[in-house]
Amino acid sequence: MIIENSNFILEHIASSGQCFRMNKTGDTQYSVIAKGRYLSLNQLNENEVKLSCTEEEFQEFWSEYFDLSYDYESIVKNLLAGEDEFLKKAAAYGYGLRILKQDIFEALITFIISQRKSIPAIKGCVEQICQRFGEKRVDMVSGTVYYTFPTPVKLAEAAKEELREAGLGYRDEYVRKTALAVVKGEIALQNLKALSYEEVLGEFMKLPGVGIKVANCAALYGLHRIDAFPIDVWIERILKEVYENKFDVNTYKGYAGIVQQYMFYYIRSLS
DNA sequence: CTCCAGGAAATAA
DNA sequence: TTATTTCATGGA
Numbered sequence: 677m678i679i680e681n682s683n684f685i686l687e688h689i690a691s692s693g694q695c696f697r698m699n700k701t702g703d704t705q706y707s708v709i710a711k712g713r714y715l716s717l718n719q720l721n722e723n724e725v726k727l728s729c730t731e732e733e734f735q736e737f738w739s740e741y742f743d744l745s746y747d748y749e750s751i752v753k754n755l756l757a758g759e760d761e762f763l764k765k766a767a768a769y770g771y772g773l774r775i776l777k778q779d780i781f782e783a784l785i786t787f788i789i790s791q792r793k794s795i796p797a798i799k800g801c802v803e804q805i806c807q808r809f810g811e812k813r814v815d816m817v818s819g820t821v822y823y824t825f826p827t828p829v830k831l832a833e834a835a836k837e838e839l840r841e842a843g844l845g846y847r848d849e850y851v852r853k854t855a856l857a858v859v860k861g862e863i864a865l866q867n868l869k870a871l872s873y874e875e876v877l878g879e880f881m882k883l884p885g886v887g888i889k890v891a892n893c894a895a896l897y898g899l900h901r902i903d904a905f906p907i908d909v910w911i912e913r914i915l916k917e918v919y920e921n922k923f924d925v926n927t928y929k930g931y932a933g934i935v936q937q938y939m940f941y942y943i944r945s946l947s
Numbered sequence: 948c949t950c951c952a953g954g955a956a957a958t959a960a
Numbered sequence: 961t962t963a964t965t966t967c968a969t970g971g972a
Contacts, residue, residue, distance in 0.1 A: 885956090
């Protein structure tokens with residue numbers, strides 16, 4: 677089926693570093709694996725994307741996953757009409773980005789893995805743990821073989837040696853212990869939705885390998901708290917060199933996480 | 948060879 | 961409290 681949307685650019689979303697299981701498979705073709713499902717997408721033009729799923733599956737799952745009911749166009753227009761020169765350029769460059777509504781556990785684990793790794797290296801590790809600990813499936817539409825993201829139980833039971841073989845390095849125990857905490861109910865991921873932003877960060881940061889940055893990523897990409905503003909080395913550089921440490925996130929209250937995504941995507945394009 | 952990658956935890960000051 | 965050091969691994 678075909679989706680019409682003025683802010684749905686697959687290239688930008690796939691290479692924005694928020695999701696590690698969306699890949700380019702052709703000139704205008706992409707694939708994504710989420711919540712056990714496989715989808716292929718084709719960017720027909722600036723305003724149209726063709727999806728391999730049925731209308732029913734789109735309504736039931738993918739529409740929300742891609743946050744298609746949210747008006748990203750008005751945010752881009754706001755930034756373009758604003759005074760902030762850096763954000764003007766960032767929005768003009770990254771228009772079409774969206775904040776995907778990923779699985780909470782997957783967002784948590786993949787961003788624990790992400791620390792001190794390049795995005796290609798993260799994607800490699802994530803694919804490895806999916807192949808080793810996930811479930812093998814076949815997409816009925818294309819016949820593509822794919823692997824689901826591992827369950828908490830699988831990762832909690834994973835052998836340290838195999839996690840090392842997957843390339844996790846010293847993060848092996850972080851992943852295993854966090855998965856175990858989820859299995860034992862020491863953190864109830866589904867209940868986090870009811871908590872405030874600050875409470876959510878507090879809960880995430882009790883977990884091994886989760887500091888302020890990973891907690892914000894899990895909140896933004898796993899719980900869709902678009903007020904979350906993850907500060908990594910790139911954003912840190914912007915705040916210091918572009919804004920001389922005078923950037924106020926409260927200026928963008930209600931959608932700071934989206935602003936952060938434009939910033940991140942734009943600064944990386946410059947080098 | 949060195950340096951860095953969507954950082955966090957342990958340790959020192 | 962804040963500042964420094966260490967932690968695997970792969971690629972430039």
